Amino acid sequence: MPAPATTPLKATAALRDPAGQVLGTATFEQQGAGVRVTVDVTGLAPGQHGLHVHEFGRCTPGVDAATNTVVAFGGAGGHFDPGMSRNHDDPQADNHAGHGGDLPMLNVAADGRGRATFTTMKLSLTGMTGSLNRSLVVHAQPDDYKSDPAGMSGARERCGIVTRDNFSVRDYPLPGPQTFPEGVAVDAARGVAYTGSAATGTIYAVNLNSGAVSTFAEGGGQGRGSALGLKVDAQGRVWAAGGASGTVSVLRPDGFPVAILNTPKSPNAYVNDLTPAPDGNVYVTDSSRPVIFRVTPDLKLSAWLDLSGTPIRYAPGVNLNGIVATPDGRALLAVQLNTGDLWRIDLRTKAVRRVMTGLTRGDGLLLDGRTLYVARNAEQVITKVSLNADFTAGQIVAQEPLAGLRFPTTLAAVGGDLIVPQGQLDKLQGGTPETPFRLTRFKKF
Known part of the structure; x- marks a missing residue:
């Protein structure tokens, strides 16, 4: 059972009309796997009004897919659809059958005031159905709960961004409509974070003070x-x-390539993550081929461990992904994304043992003493794990969705903060990503 977030999750949306005037509020409170929603809004025509959570946290004009015209609050996008149903349905439908954002209608009294309180299991404030930093939209007409894409519910009359209560982050916007940031690394001496594009291979340098972004390579x-x-x-x-x-590319601090190291040619190559270790070597995971590579200080790359003879069993999908070295210099820790297993690999004996399971969709890792932070991409949370003294066992102690995560891929430390790319790699092969892409910085928890 996943551990709860470090504080009770609550959020608020200030509901504005197209002129920007606040004419209502909506509150969201996590209750088990679902969320309790309370809406109170004024100035609407009496009767029933469609109510939906939309995909993007933008209450700006934009194109409405229902009419293909620019409308008020069109920037909120279409209905939030975590089950990828591509279908409008009623509020009781499973998310694989209908949009997760399809909610009960709002009943507006003769005085123009609409109130509603309900609990829905279609949404959450965390995880794959997380609604943080998305938009709640009130429509002009009733929802017929069947017509695509929005139930014939008419114009968007009120909109509010679902904002987590008493929680702040700092975002570093990135350039480009197709950036898809995947990795992140920090050079504390230079005050710079580097992030790389999964789509193009470009590496950007982000000034951690000003937020200015430049192309590093x-x-x-x-x-x-x-x-x-x-x-x-x-x-x-x-x-x-x-x-x-x-x-594996090695680049000087000015971006000039020192070396481009090639693993053996293969149609299945997928070199995914790497970590310097106290022994002076760099260890590299491949998510498709069952091998850990090693780069020695003289920049020679070789296969260090054939995983086919170990308890790690490669299967379809992404296998070993994030990797870190323990501070005692004795072992590596690596997470297997498709199984949720965390593995310990002894650097001296090459013995492999399972540390724990339950980290499904575990992507990048950050080890801070005996605390392991795991970016769990499609789960849209950062998981905090407490490890024992010899890194042979671990326990989940917290789950953190921040202010709304979009496929987080990995983490790096910035003093007492952490920084995570909002990678959106689930949209890399299709779909509309939220732009600008961004890195998000937050306090350790």
Whole structure:
């Protein structure tokens, strides 16, 4: 059973009319796996009004897919659809049959005031059905609960962004409509965070003070078509895992390539993450091929451990992903995304043992002493794990959705803060990502 977030989850949406005037509020409170919603809004025509959670946290004009015209609050996008049903349905439908954002109607009295209180299991404030930083929209007409895309519910008359109560983050916006940031690494001495594009291989440098973004290294050259896991070593060099290109790139602090290291040619290559270890080597995971590679200090790459002879069993999908070295220099920890298993790999004996399970969709890792933070991409949470003294067992102690996560991929430390890419890799092969893409910085929890 997943552990709860560190504080009770509550959120509020200030409901505005198209002129920007606040004419109501909606509150959201986590209750078990669902959420209790209370709506109170004024100035509407008496009768029933469609009520929906929309995908994007934007109450701005934009194109409404129902009419293909620019409308008030069109920037909120279509209905939130975590089950990818692509179908409008009633509030009792399973999310695989209908939009998760399809809610009960709002009944407005003769005085123009509409009130509603209900609990829905279609939404949450955390996880895959998380509604934080999405929009609640009140429509002009009743919802027929069947017509795509919005139940013939008419114009968008009120809109409010679902904002977590008493919680703040700092976002670093990134350029480009197709950036899809995957990795993140911090050079504390320079005050810079690096993030790499899964789509193009370009690596960006983000000034952690000002938020200014510059291109550190263009993608597409030297065989780097994507940039996944990133690390900064003691020399200030940036290491990048090249995904399907099968490469490991090593770049000087000025972005000039020091080396492009090739793993053996294979149609199944997927070099995903890497970590410097206290022994001076860098260890590299491949999510498709059951092998851990090692790069020695003289930048020689070789296969270090054949995983086919270990308890780790590769299966369809993404296998070993995030990897970190324990501070005692004795072991590596790696998470297997498709099984949720966390593994300990002894650096001296190469013995492999399962530390724990329950980390499904575990992507990137950050080890802070005996605390392990796990970015769980499609689950849309950061999971905090407490490990024992020899890193052979762990327990989930908290789940954190921040102010609304969009497929978080990994983490890096910035002093007492953490920083995570909102990767949106679930939209990489289709769908409309939220832009601008961003890194999000928040206090350790």
